Amino acid sequence: MEVQKEAQRIMTLSVWKMYNSRLQRGGLRLHRSLQLSLVMRSAREVYLSAKLEEDEEGRLGPQPGPAEEGAGQTPSGDLPPATPAPGAGRQPARGGSLPPPGKASRKRRSSSLDKPGAAEAGLVPTKKARLEAEEEEGERQPQGQDGPFPSLAKVLQTRFSGMLRGGPAKGPEPTPGCRPGDGVLSILVRAVVAF
Amino acid sequence: HLTVILTASDIISTVEFNHTGELLATGDKGGRVVIFQREQESKNQPHRRGEYNVYSTFQSHEPEFDYLKSLEIEEKINKIRWLPQQNAAYFLLSTNDKTVKLWKVSERDKRPEGYNLKDEDGRLRDPSMITMLRVPVLRPMDLMVEATPRRVFANAHTYHINSISVNSDYETYMSADDLRINLWNFEITNQSFNIVDIKPANMEELTEVITAAEFHPHHCNTFVYSSSKGTIRLCDMRASALCDRHSKFFEEPEDPSNRSFFSEIISSISDVKFSHSGRYIMTRDYLTVKVWDLNMENRPIETYQVHDYLRSKLCSLYENDCIFDKFECVWNGSDSVIMTGSYNNFFRMFDRNTKRDVTLEASRENSKPRAILKPRKVCVGGKRRKDEISVDSLDFSKKILHTAWHPSENIIAVAATNNLYIFQDKVN
Numbered sequence: 001m002e003v004q005k006e007a008q009r010i011m012t013l014s015v016w017k018m019y020n021s022r023l024q025r026g027g028l029r030l031h032r033s034l035q036l037s038l039v040m041r042s043a044r045e046v047y048l049s050a051k052l053e054e055d056e057e058g059r060l061g062p063q064p065g066p067a068e069e070g071a072g073q074t075p076s077g078d079l080p081p082a083t084p085a086p087g088a089g090r091q092p093a094r095g096g097s098l099p100p101p102g103k104a105s106r107k108r109r110s111s112s113l114d115k116p117g118a119a120e121a122g123l124v125p126t127k128k129a130r131l132e133a134e135e136e137e138g139e140r141q142p143q144g145q146d147g148p149f150p151s152l153a154k155v156l157q158t159r160f161s162g163m164l165r166g167g168p169a170k171g172p173e174p175t176p177g178c179r180p181g182d183g184v185l186s187i188l189v190r191a192v193v194a195f
Numbered sequence: 196h197l198t199v200i201l202t203a204s205d206i207i208s209t210v211e212f213n214h215t216g217e218l219l220a221t222g223d224k225g226g227r228v229v230i231f232q233r234e235q236e237s238k239n240q241p242h243r244r245g246e247y248n249v250y251s252t253f254q255s256h257e258p259e260f261d262y263l264k265s266l267e268i269e270e271k272i273n274k275i276r277w278l279p280q281q282n283a284a285y286f287l288l289s290t291n292d293k294t295v296k297l298w299k300v301s302e303r304d305k306r307p308e309g310y311n312l313k314d315e316d317g318r319l320r321d322p323s324m325i326t327m328l329r330v331p332v333l334r335p336m337d338l339m340v341e342a343t344p345r346r347v348f349a350n351a352h353t354y355h356i357n358s359i360s361v362n363s364d365y366e367t368y369m370s371a372d373d374l375r376i377n378l379w380n381f382e383i384t385n386q387s388f389n390i391v392d393i394k395p396a397n398m399e400e401l402t403e404v405i406t407a408a409e410f411h412p413h414h415c416n417t418f419v420y421s422s423s424k425g426t427i428r429l430c431d432m433r434a435s436a437l438c439d440r441h442s443k444f445f446e447e448p449e450d451p452s453n454r455s456f457f458s459e460i461i462s463s464i465s466d467v468k469f470s471h472s473g474r475y476i477m478t479r480d481y482l483t484v485k486v487w488d489l490n491m492e493n494r495p496i497e498t499y500q501v502h503d504y505l506r507s508k509l510c511s512l513y514e515n516d517c518i519f520d521k522f523e524c525v526w527n528g529s530d531s532v533i534m535t536g537s538y539n540n541f542f543r544m545f546d547r548n549t550k551r552d553v554t555l556e557a558s559r560e561n562s563k564p565r566a567i568l569k570p571r572k573v574c575v576g577g578k579r580r581k582d583e584i585s586v587d588s589l590d591f592s593k594k595i596l597h598t599a600w601h602p603s604e605n606i607i608a609v610a611a612t613n614n615l616y617i618f619q620d621k622v623n
Binding site (some may be wrong): 006007010013017025026027029030031032034035038039042043046 | 264266267268269292354355373374401402403404406423455456457458459460463510513514516519
């Protein structure tokens with residue numbers, strides 16, 4: 001559990017760093033982006049395997065999709081967040097699924113309601129139209145390869161949308177100074193292809 | 196012991212002695228280059244023998260803007276490399292993220308006087324007033340050191356330049372960015388040869404980048420480059436025009452007991468340097484310095500722990516971005532001692548023969564002129580002795596990334612943020 005929390009914290013921190021690196025002078029640095037994505041991937045693997053163990057101890061059911069769609073407006077940021085596929089709030093069919101940090105996608109589950117930040121993190125964006133628009137801009141590369149970037153983009157799309165939309169973290173994130181980046185996902189997708 | 200502390204107005208980003216050690220160049224974040232010159236030995240002032248004073252200061256690079264990508268190009272000087280001296284002038288290469296420049300630094304201590312067509316102020320004389328011809332003569336003037344940009348090598352790098360290295364043929368040099376290495380001729384600025392290209396066809400398959408590169412000190416066909424995965428490749432330019440296939444591949448198997456979230460990134464090599472002899476290469480990763488024999492590819496011959504007490508703190512160092520710090524490493528003139536920096540303004544020296552190591556600190560409080568530096572020690576646990584400093588008290592904002600060693604004497608230059616320390620070993 002601790003391992004899972006730590007992995008989650010590191011993933012969140014990495015996303016925030018990636019977002020911030022975009023803002024620094026000189027622009028994105030390829031080496032730094034690569035390093036951040038490597039840490040992300042390690043943390044994600046640890047998180048997933050820890051989650052798998054937890055799941056085996058008896059999971060709660062899949063997420064209700066519709067309740068979590070649509071409501072979130074991005075608090076700020078010039079870039080529209082590239083949102084996940086609709087119903088991302090639902091637990092995907094494949095194993096080792098991962099709720100957004102803060103375990104807040106389980107909005108309807110009583111076990112999650114007492115966790116702080118559950119409500120706002122449940123605002124999972126599902127603006128599929130927006131996602132498609134970004135694809136049409138030609139910024140998305142075909143997924144499926146095994147390099148660090150596609151897994152990062154995938155992870156962010158399916159796992160962190162709630163965190164990204166949640167605004168300033170009032171959730172249980174213990175990381176000091178770790179804020180979810182608004183519109184991070186689209187930035188990251190663009191970051192990958194910018195080079 | 197310390198002889199000089201100089202405070203730059205900006206964070207020093209590179210330090211380099213020239214081939215004789217007479218000159219020391221520093222580059223900073225503001226794009227400026229400051230060159231120091233060692234005073235000649237004089238019988239009148241023996242105690243000032245060998246001190247370094249400012250010789251020349253110039254603005255090498257300015258901030259630029261890439262309009263196509265809407266990105267600012269930093270003026271920070273990433274590296275300076277000297278050319279060997281071939282005439283009275285000095286030449287050096289300085290580079291920022293995108294552009295390499297060749298600078299000529301020359302002295303002027305004579306001025307021609309007695310022109311026919313203009314007077315001493317430079318104003319043109321009325322030709323009708325000139326009644327006789329004279330030959331201008333050179334008269335002494337106050338020494339003036341001027342730096343002029345002789346070549347600008349631009350628009351050859353898509354990614355950020357991390358290294359430059361002058362070839363032993365003194366006619367060519369290379370510049371390396373994250374994915375490519377280009378070979379230049381000093382005389383030609385509008386073309387370069389691409390000799391290494393590790394950019395994958397699909398950027399999503401990118402797994403490693405080039406972190407440093409250097410030419411062999413004697414063999415003009417050989418160079419090495421290091422990667423973010425902790426590997427070093429040695430290439431021979433005679434083998435093919437594009438050196439994508441290495442001649443040698445240096446990699447140490449990973450120690451599985453050290454795996455963590457951050458194992459991959461702390462194995463990234465931040466600096467690679469050939470020994471003066473050309474037989475060895477030294478690499479620096481986040482926690483260690485390694486010496487490799489060119490004839491043995493499967494593991495280094497020596498590994499030195501710089502600050503292993505940080506291994507348990509990697510998560511905090513990730514949080515404060517220190518884990519991304521790129522430390523450099525240097526050989527002394529005889530390749531018997533290696534030096535690298537650490538945090539809290541500490542720097543470390545390792546004697547390869549005696550296997551002894553020492554930690555020293557570059558700080559104003561501890562350094563008075565001609566005072567002897569006291570070895571420092573970091574306490575890793577348990578009872579902290581007097582004079583020791585505990586890991587948690589280390590100041591991670593005070594990092595020594597750049598150091599330089601005089602090519603033949605025991606004089607070192609240590610850059611601590613915006614202060615330059617020059618230490619000399621005087622055996623009296």
